[in-house]
Amino acid sequence: MLISSMIVKTRPGKAETVLTQLQKIPRVTTYGVHRGNNIIVVAEIHDIKQLENLTAFIMESIDDVLSVSPTYINFEDEIQE
Amino acid sequence: MDRREFLKATAASAAAASIGVDLFLKPSQADAAAGVTWHKSVCRFCGVGCGMMVGVKDGKVVSVKGDKESTVNRGFLCVKGFYLYKVITAKSRLRYPMIRKNGKLVRASWDEAMDLVATKFREVIDRYGPDAVAFYGSGQAETEETYIANKLFKGHIGTNNFEGNPRLCMASAVGGYLTTFGADEPVGSYDDLDEAEVFLIVGSNTAECHPVLFDRIVERKTKDPHIKIIIIDPRKTPTDRVADLHIQPIPGYDLAILHAMARIIVKEGYTDEQFIKESVNFSDGKKKISYEEYKQFLEKFTPEYAAKVADVNPDDIVKAARWFGQSPTAVTLWTMGVNQRTRGVWLNNLIHNLHLLTGKIGKPGCDSLSLTGQPNACGGVREGGGLAHILPGHRKIVNPQHRKEIAAIWKVPVSNINPKPGKHTIALFEAVAKGEIKALYVMCTNPAQSLPNLKKFLKGMKDVFLVVADAFHPTETTKLADVLLPAAFWSEKEGVYGCTERRSQYMPKLVEPLGEARWDGDILIDLARRLGYGKNFEHFKTPEDVWNEYLLTTKGRDMDLMGAPYWRLKKVRGLRWPVPTTDHPGTRHRFTEGDPLFPKDKAKGRRMYFYGKPDGRAVVFARPDKGPEEPTDAEYPFALTTGRVLEHFHTMTMTGTVPQLVRAVPGPYVEINPKDAARLGIADRDTVKVITRRGELELTARVIDRPREKTLFVPWHWSEKLANLLTIDAFDPGSKEPEYKVCAAKIVKV
Numbered sequence A: 001m002l003i004s005s006m007i008v009k010t011r012p013g014k015a016e017t018v019l020t021q022l023q024k025i026p027r028v029t030t031y032g033v034h035r036g037n038n039i040i041v042v043a044e045i046h047d048i049k050q051l052e053n054l055t056a057f058i059m060e061s062i063d064d065v066l067s068v069s070p071t072y073i074n075f076e077d078e079i080q081e
Numbered sequence B: 001m002d003r004r005e006f007l008k009a010t011a012a013s014a015a016a017a018s019i020g021v022d023l024f025l026k027p028s029q030a031d032a033a034a035g036v037t038w039h040k041s042v043c044r045f046c047g048v049g050c051g052m053m054v055g056v057k058d059g060k061v062v063s064v065k066g067d068k069e070s071t072v073n074r075g076f077l078c079v080k081g082f083y084l085y086k087v088i089t090a091k092s093r094l095r096y097p098m099i100r101k102n103g104k105l106v107r108a109s110w111d112e113a114m115d116l117v118a119t120k121f122r123e124v125i126d127r128y129g130p131d132a133v134a135f136y137g138s139g140q141a142e143t144e145e146t147y148i149a150n151k152l153f154k155g156h157i158g159t160n161n162f163e164g165n166p167r168l169c170m171a172s173a174v175g176g177y178l179t180t181f182g183a184d185e186p187v188g189s190y191d192d193l194d195e196a197e198v199f200l201i202v203g204s205n206t207a208e209c210h211p212v213l214f215d216r217i218v219e220r221k222t223k224d225p226h227i228k229i230i231i232i233d234p235r236k237t238p239t240d241r242v243a244d245l246h247i248q249p250i251p252g253y254d255l256a257i258l259h260a261m262a263r264i265i266v267k268e269g270y271t272d273e274q275f276i277k278e279s280v281n282f283s284d285g286k287k288k289i290s291y292e293e294y295k296q297f298l299e300k301f302t303p304e305y306a307a308k309v310a311d312v313n314p315d316d317i318v319k320a321a322r323w324f325g326q327s328p329t330a331v332t333l334w335t336m337g338v339n340q341r342t343r344g345v346w347l348n349n350l351i352h353n354l355h356l357l358t359g360k361i362g363k364p365g366c367d368s369l370s371l372t373g374q375p376n377a378c379g380g381v382r383e384g385g386g387l388a389h390i391l392p393g394h395r396k397i398v399n400p401q402h403r404k405e406i407a408a409i410w411k412v413p414v415s416n417i418n419p420k421p422g423k424h425t426i427a428l429f430e431a432v433a434k435g436e437i438k439a440l441y442v443m444c445t446n447p448a449q450s451l452p453n454l455k456k457f458l459k460g461m462k463d464v465f466l467v468v469a470d471a472f473h474p475t476e477t478t479k480l481a482d483v484l485l486p487a488a489f490w491s492e493k494e495g496v497y498g499c500t501e502r503r504s505q506y507m508p509k510l511v512e513p514l515g516e517a518r519w520d521g522d523i524l525i526d527l528a529r530r531l532g533y534g535k536n537f538e539h540f541k542t543p544e545d546v547w548n549e550y551l552l553t554t555k556g557r558d559m560d561l562m563g564a565p566y567w568r569l570k571k572v573r574g575l576r577w578p579v580p581t582t583d584h585p586g587t588r589h590r591f592t593e594g595d596p597l598f599p600k601d602k603a604k605g606r607r608m609y610f611y612g613k614p615d616g617r618a619v620v621f622a623r624p625d626k627g628p629e630e631p632t633d634a635e636y637p638f639a640l641t642t643g644r645v646l647e648h649f650h651t652m653t654m655t656g657t658v659p660q661l662v663r664a665v666p667g668p669y670v671e672i673n674p675k676d677a678a679r680l681g682i683a684d685r686d687t688v689k690v691i692t693r694r695g696e697l698e699l700t701a702r703v704i705d706r707p708r709e710k711t712l713f714v715p716w717h718w719s720e721k722l723a724n725l726l727t728i729d730a731f732d733p734g735s736k737e738p739e740y741k742v743c744a745a746k747i748v749k750v
């Protein structure tokens, strides 16, 4: 299991709507809206491909998302496996 | 809190820290609990130069996060950066030396392999002379590695047949900076992105290729919706998401648009006349001309004329020029769409023209900033002198004084350095193909995939005695090698990278190299010793020793790095040259107040003095507008353009080793506009053949409204479908950079 975090930036005034959409995605935990339009997102994923799909999905399928910026990844489990 | 929740909290805290928010765990608490030690490093994947924190546990890299102290990325990364850990342990890492025996690559000892390389190189040099050997390096190598190779080949072997892949991606940018400003590399820096009110993005898919910088632009636009983003690019890309205006010219016909913008800027009075009077000369490329003559030259470039040439809307050109002209600040960004052209240098000049005419240069929020694709193209190759016509410290081979200075540092007679520049990349591989170059050392790059018009060069690469030092195997190039030398990879060695904004950053060694891999510098020193030049290399005991000698080559130069020894680079998040002393903070804008080299006495009150030019004036060029080398015609009616997509980096040497990444996009494809597809009866996912005068490829059609009509786009990453079998090897006469970006093609359904 990989654990990764990212900041999802939305158009002004749209953070709450995007947050609701993000909360519907399996294995995604949100940690609130901060500094206006930044949503903290943590994803639990099996491999990086999933992370890539997830970031692409957020970018392309959720309206009013301006950017998805990965910030952290822990792959300790994968190395041990 | 269980382990899973703990890791999630750690991840969330890292994200929070990147936006300046305190959440749950303090990073120090999390690290202590997880047993991870964090080390400041730099991302290995692109020229943005993101600061990266690398988490190590039990001698292994176990996590990475964006370095929030880094002014480049402030804690953010892109997905590409996350793949580094995968790459480091990829199955295709080369773990031991190999030599070709009876046509097959077989395992060998280091001694056997190095002996073979040295014997063969010595034989060729003695029999055919030093120019019968050559070196081909990379913007992914560390500065220290390129420096050692440079010293060995140019200073000891005595050949300037020394090139690197940055020739293929940014040589035109170098030519542009040199001709316009008299000195290579940008005037400003990334800081200007945060203050610009207009962004002009030309031939660059910033969102996919430089995502972290794109995020900074998004951030800027979010804070101030009045900011305008203008794109000039034949293809729609994800960068369009924030664009206010997209001008989509026919590939290869954008010079006229930039001239037309300049004309409107002049006509409608958006020029900075004081700045022009003090700091600008005009030239037609051959001789100095007057401002009036330049205005006359522009007369032809009405918006209607440019619009007709490029097949765009004239009102859009007017709009773009007005936005650029009326805004107090503007930053222009560009990459390969501008550089990989037979008139790449001219196009660079025309971008700089807009900034010089409006005085939007050398002050906050203003810059013409060429983005680089590779992490150390600027540092190791441009600054380190890693091409056939240059020497370290922004010196030229043809300059006797420059040769003398470098020979003194290398401790060799000046006669060792050939006064004639060596062969540029295309000429070098042509010489390989003709058998004139008989032994070639390739370090950290994959020319058998990345050269244009590949078919012409492949046989030569097979026949030459080819030594490849790389971290991966197989690549298209390693498959042709006679000797393969396993090289240490990111985090397995220390060294310095210099990114787009003149910033040099230190990367530590954190883990041991995989298998028998060795630091490239060590391999080259070994080769020097075996060739009988050991004396001048034996003091290089560590990469730091190499860096210290390299620093001497920068002393007093425009790219002075004397204030950036390892001890300082280990503490700070990189330094932007010129940084002449260890108490100097580095330079945000060159040629102006704050630049330690700014000659106040000569400037005499002028805001900017371009000290690379004899009279301190930069040049606005009246360059003719010229189309591509191979325009479309009845037989080949499509303009073919090639480029990168997010999931890949260069020729997949690195990313191709990660199975997930390879799967991220479907197999090799060609993008075609729906209107063209409908006309030709091509449906999405049909198999099609793309044909040029040089070759053909069978690909899957991706019918998508990204390329403009009459344009095809092929990503150039797949080794089984080499896009460069199609591309043209015509090159810019100034920069010698090939025109990957445009050639004529046809497409047929199979």
Ligand code: SF4
Pocket (backbone or CB within 6 Å): B043, B044, B045, B046, B047, B048, B049, B050, B073, B076, B077, B078, B079, B080, B081, B209, B210, B211, B212, B213
């Ligand atoms: S933008 Fe470039 S340097 Fe930054 S994380 Fe992505 S690949 Fe690495």
